[in-house]
Amino acid sequence: MISSSPTKIMAISNPKGGVGKTTTAINLAASIALAEKKVLLIDLDPNGALTEGMGFRREEVHTGVFDLFLGTFDCVAITYKCNVPFLDLIPCNIFNNEQEIRLNFMAKNRILLKTKIYDLILRSSVHYDYIIIDTPPSLNDLTMGALYAANSVLIPLQCGYFALQVVDRLLRLIERIRKGANPDLTIECVVLNFYEKSTRAGQLSAAEAEKMFKHLMAKTVIPKNAAISYAAFEKLPIVLVDVCSPGAVSYLELAREILENNQNLSSRVLNTKSYHASVAFDSDS
Numbered sequence: 502m503i504s505s506s507p508t509k510i511m512a513i514s515n516p517k518g519g520v521g522k523t524t525t526a527i528n529l530a531a532s533i534a535l536a537e538k539k540v541l542l543i544d545l546d547p548n549g550a551l552t553e554g555m556g557f558r559r560e561e562v563h564t565g566v567f568d569l570f571l572g573t574f575d576c577v578a579i580t581y582k583c584n585v586p587f588l589d590l591i592p593c594n595i596f597n598n599e600q601e602i603r604l605n606f607m608a609k610n611r612i613l614l615k616t617k618i619y620d621l622i623l624r625s626s627v628h629y630d631y632i633i634i635d636t637p638p639s640l641n642d643l644t645m646g647a648l649y650a651a652n653s654v655l656i657p658l659q660c661g662y663f664a665l666q667v668v669d670r671l672l673r674l675i676e677r678i679r680k681g682a683n684p685d686l687t688i689e690c691v692v693l694n695f696y697e698k699s700t701r702a703g704q705l706s707a708a709e710a711e712k713m714f715k716h717l718m719a720k721t722v723i724p725k726n727a728a729i730s731y732a733a734f735e736k737l738p739i740v741l742v743d744v745c746s747p748g749a750v751s752y753l754e755l756a757r758e759i760l761e762n763n764q765n766l767s768s769r770v771l772n773t774k775s776y777h778a779s780v781a782f783d784s785d786s
């Protein structure tokens with residue numbers, strides 16, 4: 502089915518590791534795909550946790566992010582179909598130090614990822630409603646490239662320990678990028694993860710997050726839920742493992758919230774104004 506709706510590019514980012522970026526990328530993408538929106542996941546973290554988490558073994562991954570950066574790709578060859586209908590993946594195909602160094606070197610050109618994603622959107626016969634990029638736990642060039650390319654950033658926040666300084670660095674970076682390279686960049690939402698309703702720490706974290714991020718907070722919170730880590734162990738999105746678990750229900754709810762928030766936005770098309778702003782900014786800096 503060919504849809505004329507514009508593609509929305511969303512980066513999942515927080516410079517702190519272990520807060521649920523990869524988990525959110527996988528489970529949000531799968532939940533949006535269940536709503537029959539075509540989703541492309543991009544695993545931009547050289548550790549490849551998302552690729553592994555989607556059940557892809559190293560020997561199955563012949564092309565991926567490395568080829569996306571090199572630009573020597575055929576759209577069909579670098580995207581892999583996942584075990585959820587409507588969900589495709591560009592896996593991480595970084596398997597040694599040498600490749601990681603080369604990828605990080607290519608990523609120094611921060612406009613490159615945006616160029617390649619736009620190229621992919623234009624050349625691919627498949628129309629994607631959402632492109633979701635999982636980023637490394639660092640504000641490095643790869644993450645910067647994702648923020649240059651994205652229309653919005655979703656920030657997962659670990660309940661109980663916000664690591665405020667790093668989140669603050671991310672917020673300031675987003676502001677800086679918005680003023681220069683990517684004026685269209687917005688914060689999709691801040692999502693509280695590992696939420697425990699019944700604990701004092703959980704309640705305090707939620708109140709604190711609400712106070713700090715106000716309207717940026719997603720209405721949906723993701724509970725700390727054993728089914729989420731079990732699904733990761735099974736290398737499947739939680740909706741395929743236990744659709745009635747609190748984890749699955751909240752990711753489906755988060756997907757609904759995001760789809761609803763985006764249904765009337767029409768400025769997410771290949772925005773050439775934004776693209777030229779990025780190019781101009783990049784050559785100035």
Ligand SMILES: Nc1ncnc2c1ncn2[C@@H]1O[C@H](COP(=O)(O)OP(=O)(O)O)[C@@H](O)[C@H]1O
Nearest residue numbers: 518519520521522523524724725726729730733
């Ligand atoms: N809500 C949750 N409940 C239980 N386990 C979770 C939850 N969110 C994430 N995890 C687990 O926490 C670990 C870190 O999550 P991950 O998504 O890899 O973080 P990041 O990508 O930010 O480093 C993983 O083992 C994941 O399965």
Ligand SMILES: [Mg+2]
Nearest residue numbers: 522523546550
């Ligand atoms: Mg990760």
